[in-house]
Amino acid sequence: MRLLLIEDDVELVQQIGSGLRDAGYAVDCSREGQDGWFLGQAVPFDLAVLDLGLPGLSGIDVIRRWRASGVAFPILILTARDRWQDKVEGLNAGADDYLTKPFHFEELSARIKALLRRAAGVSGVVVERGPVRLDLAAQEVHVGERRVELTAQEYKVLEYLMLHAGTVVSKTTLTEHMYDQDFELDSNVIEVFVARVRRKLDPDNRLRPIETLRGRGYRFAGHPR
Template identity: 55%
Template sequence: MRILVVEDELALREQIQSLLSADQYASDLAADGREGLFLGQEYDYDLAIIDLGLPLLDGVSLIRQLREERRHYPILVLTARGAWQDKVEGLEAGADDYLTKPFHPAELRARINALLRRASGHATPVMQFGPLTIDTSARRIRLNGEAVELTSYEYNTLVYLALNAGKTVSKTELTEHLYAQDFDRDSNVIEVFIGRLRKKLDPDSSLNLISTQRGMGYRFNLVPEDGSH
C-alpha cells in the first residue's frame, strides 16, 4: 500500500514513516499543505494521513481540494486533543476518520487497516475467501485453518490483490502501491513474490489463487464470502 503523510512536525512525521515502514508500506512525506496537495494530486494513493494544523495550506482546505478533484482514497486526519470543532470540520470536508494526538502506534495501525478494508468493501478485519483467511488486524494468514508464514512483502502483495479480487492488477500498479520509490521497477521481484505466494498457498494450483493475465498483470480469483464483504 502507498500512503501519503502530510505532517509538519518532523518527529511525528518520522514516527509515522517508521511505523509504516515496519509494516512494509510505501510512504510519501510532505511537511506542509501545499506540498501535500501536489503529491495528493500527482499520485493515486491507497490512503492519506493529514494533520489539520499545517503551514501554507491548512489540512481542511487540503482535504476539500482533494475531494473536489475526485481523489477518493481514504483520508485519516490528525487533530489536537480536545479540538472537536476541527474534527467535525475535517470530516465535513471529506475525511473518513480522525485520530487525536498524541496517539499509540497500535491505534494508528488499526485505523489504517480499517480504512483500507472499508475502501474495498470489507467491514471486518477478517476476510474469508473460501479456505483462505486473511486477518488484517493480526496480519495473519490461514489456509484450511492452518497458519501460513509469509514475509511482510508477500503478505502486502497478497492483501492488495485480495482487496482487488476479480480485477486485473498490473505489475506497475503493484510496484507503485506496495514498494518505495527506489524499488527497482525493472526487476523480477514482483514475479518472485507471486511465485512464493503460489508455492505457499496453492502449490498444486487447485485453488487457481492468482492467475497471470499475459501482458496485463495478475488477478486474485477467490471470491470473498458474504460475512467478510
C-alpha cells in the same frame, strides 16, 4: 499498502513513519500542504494521514481540493485542536476519520487498518476466498487448516490482491502500492513475488487462486467476503 503522511512536526513524522514502515506499509512523507496535495494528486495512495495545521496550504484545503478533483482514498486527520468545530469541518471537507494529538500509535494503526478495510469493502479483520483465509490483524495466512508462511513482501502482494479480489491488478499498480517513492519500479520483482505466493498457497497447482492475464496483470479469483 502505500500511505501518504503529511505532517510538519519533524519528530512526529519520524515516529509515525518509522512505526508504519515497521508495520509493513510503504510510506511517503511531506511536511507542507502544497507538496502533500500534489503527491496525493499524482500518486495512487491507499490512504492519507494529514495534520490540519500545515504550512503553505491548510489540511482542510488539501482535503477539499483532493475531493473536488476526484481523489477517493481514505483520509485520516491528525489534529492538536480540541474544538469540535474543527473536527466537524474536516469531516465535512471529505475526511473519513480524525485522531486528536497526543495519541498512542496503536490507536493510529487500528484506525488506519479499519479505514483500509472499509475502502476495500471488508467488514471484518478476516478475508476469505474459498480455502484461502487472510487475517489482516495478525497478518496470518491459512489455506484450509494449513498455515502458510510468507515473507513481508509476499504478504503485501497477497494482501493487496485479496483486498482487490475480482479486479485485474497490473504489475505497475502492485509495485506502486508496495513501495514508497524512492523505490525504482521493476515488474520482474513483482513476478518473482507472485510466483512465490502461488507456490506457497497452491503447491499442487490445484486451486489456482491467482490468475495471470497476459499483458494486463493479475487477478485474485472472486470477491472478498
